[in-house]
Amino acid sequence: MSTVRGVRGANNTWRKADDIGNEPGLQLTKHLLDNSIITVPAILQYSGDKNGDQPCMGTRTIILRHIEESKGKKLEKLELGDYVWKSYKDVYEDMLVLSKGVLSLGLKPKSKIAMFAETRAEWYVFSVACMNAGMTIVTLYTNLNDDGVAHGILETEVDTIVTSVELMHRLAKILPGNDQVKRVIVLEDQLDGIGDAKATLPSMEVLSYGEVRKMGRDADVQNIEGPGPDDVAIIMYTSGSTGNPKGVLLSHRNIFSAITAYVVQAHLSPGDCYLAYLPLAHVLELATETAIIAMGVSIAYSSPLTLTNTSPKIMKGTVGDARMARPTAMCAVPLILDRIIKGVLTNVERQGKFASKLFSASLQYKQAINGNGGVLSRFLDTMIFNKVKAELGGRLRMMVVGGAPISNRTQLIIKAMFGCTLQAAYGATETSACATSMDADDHTLGHCGPPNPRTIVKLDDWEEGGYRVADEPLPRGEVVVGGDCVALGYFKLPEETKQSFYEEDGVRWFRTGDIGEMDENGCLRIIDRMKDLVKLQSGEYVSLGNVEAVLKTHAVVDNICVFCDSNQNNTVAVVVPAAETLKKIAAGLSKNESDNLSDLCNDADVVKAVLKTLQSHGRSQKLNRAEIPTALFLTSEPWTPDNGLVTAALKLRRKPIVKHFSQQIAAMYASS
Known part of the structure; x- marks a missing residue:
């Protein structure tokens, strides 16, 4: 394979080389495009038909919930059992039934429905059901503050919110005085159902996920048309660093561009398992899970609070989700990887100076060879690193990291400890999360890969900061992203949309505000941020x-x-x-x-x-x-x-x- 991964074109633009990517992924992408399988519901239907009884979504059984008190604070601890799996056929049929259920509630195509819940199988299935019925999903991070959540609800004028039992108390604080919200649908807790949710919001219609599904089974709804590629799938509220969060308008075509990027980069197939724990309220996780479904891979649901044996909600003696699911692939953000590294190193230090020095020397050797392992590398894995790998299940082969720049040190240590590929990606909500991404066989450091398929990256001079495309030895400038991944704009913010988005020569572009450098292989390196640069x-x-x-x-x-x-x-x-x-x-x-x-x-x-x-x-x-x-x-x-x-x-x-x-x-x- 050629070392040239991104090809330079006219006007300081770069595209992905046509022959880069794994062959099955390239074939799958072509098949989806040729058959107009571009919307999120269409991909679930395609995979449901193809993969039938294969395991699709797994959720751990909650055996016991215990409340501990420590320093005046109440801490929830969970005893968890095995994963329980639903097949591809079951998940697709659930989605169809729920589509009929939401339509029988009186919701119409083109209407909006808000998702305010933690990542779980029901979140994904319900959201796709609403998309299948032609609706637009409004996604709200569960860790947005109350003002941010209230802003998203008010601005989009939703009358229906999907939430969890755990978040009902927050909605009870946010919704009083809001006359537009008429209905709350609650995703059940395994042990408590919807608890006292109906009493928490007595002035509203409160339904359980199960009740909506039953309504769908009983409904006489025919000929659900489904969305088109350019319909708005999501209004995704980004957690902006200043002011209120902005709602980014993402079409099905936008999301499809991120899906195909993952499919082309990932060497996964049925029999593999993806560990899902990042927020589905962000397009990175939503698109990744849809790509995983397109490839027929299983999804094991988790959370940052139950991920490992030492996660805060794991009861002593209970195995963390990663050890139980034994994933072969997962996504991460640099912050989580840095915490994993610090946790491993802290545990090693507790074993004494000799163990610490031995581990450090072994880690330095594996970092130095950077994936080019031999006999000694395999010996070190057997004697030392397999115990570390076991924390994430022992089978991890592939990790994709995005959300923020990752340091070379973090990248090398994760690859050395866990023996997996680590593919850095770059993007923003406005570019459907993924504009560029590394190839699995790329062991170089410090960059985030070439442009994804059907995506163009351009560099514009930023004279004030001293960054120019004519710079030597490598061109530098503000990163501008064009192509199918670029969002339709910001919801109800025409001036902000005009400032950040534009059309040129039939291509939609987004000004990222990031400063990039393109290397000799056509790979992007983020070197600065316009707002973060101080003279x-x-x-x-x-x-x-x-x-x-x-x-x-x-x-x-x-x-x-x-x-x-x-x-x-x-x-x-x-x-x-x-x-x-x-x-x-x-x-x-x-x-x-x-x-x-x-x-x-x-x-x-x-x-x-x-x-x-x-x-x-x-x-x-x-x-x-x-x-x-x-x-x-x-x-x-x-x-x-x-x-x-x-x-x-x-x-x-x-x-x-x-x-x-x-x-x-x-x-x-x-x-x-």
Whole structure:
């Protein structure tokens, strides 16, 4: 296969080379296109007919729910049993019945229905049922704050919301005063059904998922026409870093572009298993699961709270979802991968200095060979890394990572620990999540692959930041994405749509605001973000996102925000520390390890030691002098969507963070 993966065309554009991708994936994509199987319901029908009795969706049985109290907080722990599977035929028939059920409720084609629930099989099946009935799904992250959820509900004027028992209490706070919502459909809990959901919202019609399915079985509904490729499938609310979340209008054709990208890149077939735990409220997970269905692969549903043996909701003695499902493929975001790495390294350190040094040396060797294993690599897997692999089931072959830039260090460590391919992808909700993605056989680092099929990537000069397509040795500029993946625009935001989207030569384009560089193989490397680039008084530019991505790879950092005043010559940072690592640093200073996290964060000696550690780490990772923080503030307060410091996708909200820590930032600059 040629090393050229992206082909340069006229006007600073790049496309994917036609022969790149696995052959079965290319054939499947051609078959779907040739037979006009482009909408999400059509793909489920195609696979339901083709794969029949093969396992499609698996959900773990909840045996027992136990509430524990710790430090005044109530913690839910679950005892879980085996996965229970539904076949492709069963899932498709459920979807058809639910389509009839929602139509029998009086909902019409082109109407909107909101999904506000955690990732689970019923979420997917119900949403596709609504699409099959010609409706548009409004997706809302469950970790959007209440104002964000209320904004999405009000703006779209939905009269029906699908939710879970666990989220009914939030809707009870959000919906009073909202006269437009008439109906709530509740996805049942395995043990409690819908509990007291009907009493929670007594003024509304409250139905269970099962009741809607029964209505569908009894309904006399004929000739469901289904959606067209250019109908709006989803209004997907993005968790913007400023202001209210925006509703992105995504058509079935948009989603299909992301589906085909995954199909062409993934070496999967019936018998493989995909572990689903990321939010279905984002197009990345929705498109991935639809691609998985198109390939006839099984989906085992999970959540970040039950993923591994040490996940917060797993009861002692219960096996985590990954060990039980034994997936061969999964998706992830860099934050989750960094936490997996920190968890593994922490467990190794507890085994003593010898075990820690042996593991470290073995890990360094496997990173150095980067997937080119021999006899020694297989020996190390047998003796050391198979125990690590077992945490994610022991069969993992393929991982796709997106949502944010991934560091070379994280990429190498994950591949070394788990022996899987790790394919970085790049995109935004406005480009159906996936504009470029790496090939499975690509072991190079630092890029996120060539453009996906039927997608064009263009670089535009950004003179203010000093990035130009004519730059040597490689062209640089703002990344502009064109093709079928580009959304129709923002819901009820014509000015914002006009600023970010445009048509040219029959192609729809989206200005991403990211700064990219195209390498000699036609692969995209994200090197900056226009909003994150700050010019120091000395004239040097600092990329805040890049500095944060580098420093976040250290074990002491759980989260970090770097600040850069253009009237200064240095950066400062606020860090949410990882508790276990911070206590080790404190112990090295002869501090009392039993001190609570807040006390350690306020200890001047501890802060000084953490700063010195991060400065050393930054230098080792090739940050320059101007990029390395000269002062540091530690906070024990976690950053969550609820307190408004991160988005629902866990991205930093810089303006709220600056406002929240304004006094500390001023003090750091005054002292540095």
